[in-house]
Amino acid sequence: MVEHVVVIGAGVYGAAVSAELARRGAHVTVVDGGPPAGGTSGATFSWTNSCGKQPRAYHDLSVASMEAHAKLAHDVPGSDWYHEGGNLEWGGSDGECERLRRKVAMVSSYGYEARWLTRAEALRLEPDMNPAQLPDDEIAYFPAEGWIEPTRLIAHLFSTADLERIWHDAVTEVDVSGGRVTSVLLASGQRLAADAVVNCAGPQADHIAGLAGLDLPMRNTRGVLVYTSPAAVSTSRVVHAPQVHLRPDGAGRLLLHTHDIDGAAQVLDTGEISVEQTAVDRLMAAGRALYPGLGAASVESVRVGERPIPGDGLPVLGRAPELPNFHFAVSHSGATLSLHAGALVAAEVLGEDRTGELAPFRFARF
Template sequence: MVETVVVVGAGVYGAAVTASLARRGARAVVVDAGAPAGGTSGATFSWINSCGKQPRAYHELSVAGMEAHRRLAAEAPDGGWYHEGGNLEWADDDLGRERLRTKVAGVLAYGYDARWLSRAEVLGLEPGIDPARLPADEIAYFPREGWIEPAPLVHHLLSGALSRGAELVRGDAVTGLEVTGGRVRAVRLASGRRLPADAVVNCAGPQAARIAAFAGLVLPMRNASGVVVCTSAVAAVSVSRVVHGPRVHLRPDGAGRLLLHTPGIDGAVRASGAVEQSAIDELLEAGRALCPGLRAATVEDVRIGERPIPGDGLPVLGRVNELPNLHFAVSHSGVTLSVHAGDLVAGEVLGEDHGDILAPFRFERF
């Protein structure tokens, strides 16, 4: 019988798993080497989507993740972390346009909400964009997508779990797992504390492979740096949804601020952990060019995280056959998937059968 579950990691996945376990009546202990939402969850673009994800099972899991966020936000209308305004995307060269057409056709074939807009229609949604930066047509719009604020979401999930008897251990890294008789028996912490466990859930994000290794498992990961740049507040900024332009990706970040990103800036992280200033300046200039209201903005914050990406790019979810009381909840797109996938994993920890959904994402595929 599962009574005490130790959850490793207090990001969006760890918080979601802990909240779900607590709702089901289990005693959950969530452990983090730092603070809740202090790792990757606090340095992410946090775009909620299933835009072009393959294979079909991954797409469907992400769609269910989007719906789980809607339900959770409806249950807590004053939470303020969930923003569903859609996503705009366009390209400025032939190859980019062909890729976008292929993506739109693919998601439409799956029944996903997508449509083509003209420049005039986009300006009706986002008047703060410079019209000269938009093509006349073929601007893709995915109206059910959006973004979340990870820290308030994690706080909501964990506060609910703590009110139901869960325990949060922060600032205490996991240093080992005790495994005997084909089961994990306890989790050891840097402080010297030993946490007996009937089950363990590895939600350690970029550290998931290290935690797996404590149990003698090899989890292939190809983690990558992730950088987002937050602008200062500017009253003239009026962007209200996720925007993927050819030179810059952006979304609101509250109080007149925008969050900026491009894949290129992710590669500008130096060995020291700092980001090349030229890359930051270039990104800000791209944001100003797309949204003239940003001309008075400066860089307020540069957030650097390590994105957890399993070796084949797909999530790793659910129990391990070799150690059936050890479970995974690790993926890229963790913000999109966390609430739904975390609930599935928590249910499986406590004996529910979600094998039909989780089968494509098992650890054993490696």
């Protein structure tokens, strides 16, 4: 019988899995080598969406996950870490417009809400956008999308669950005996006996799997996020414009990103990561072009996050057949997925059959 579960990692996945395990009555110890939310979950765009996720099972998991966020926010008074403001998106070239048309057609055929707006309609939603930056029409609007503030969600999940928490003490060994994990060793020398272990180590999930003798292929990538100073600009949704992606980030700040800026992060000889200033300036200029009210805003901070991406791009969820009490909860899009996917994993840890939902995402496919 599973009584004591060790959860490795205190990002959105570790928080979601731990909270659900505790809710179901397990004795849970969650361990992190740093502080909670100190990994990718603290440096993410955290757009909740199922916008173009393939195959269909991945789309459905994402939709169920968006619903889980909405439900939690509905059930918890004051849960203002969740923002269902919708997402606006348009293309800047014929190729991008065509890709967007295909995406809208595909998600609509799945029953996912997507509408086409004219410029005037988009400006009614986001009145501070510069009309000259918008096309006349073909602006896609996905009303059920939004974003979360992962650090505040993590704080809520940990603060309301009955858990043992160990921070700043990394897992250095996973002990396996008789085809089962028996304990984990921490850097401090403390050994935690475990009936089950859940690997929620995000970009380091391959390392933790390796400690248990399992080979998890990962192809992580770095992402650069630019946070502005507070500005008196009205924004209340996610916007994907051709040159800049942005969303509000609290107290008047905006969070800016594009895929182009990700290449501007470089690892220095010291091991530190630096981001080319010209790329940051370009992104701010694109933000100001779209929202002229950002004119006086400055760059408050630049953060670099590492996307935890399993080798084939799909989530890795559930138990490892070789080691039936060792479980995975690892994916990109974890801001969207973790609440629901983490609950599925927790249910399986405690013996519930969640094969239907987890089958497409099992570690066994590697």
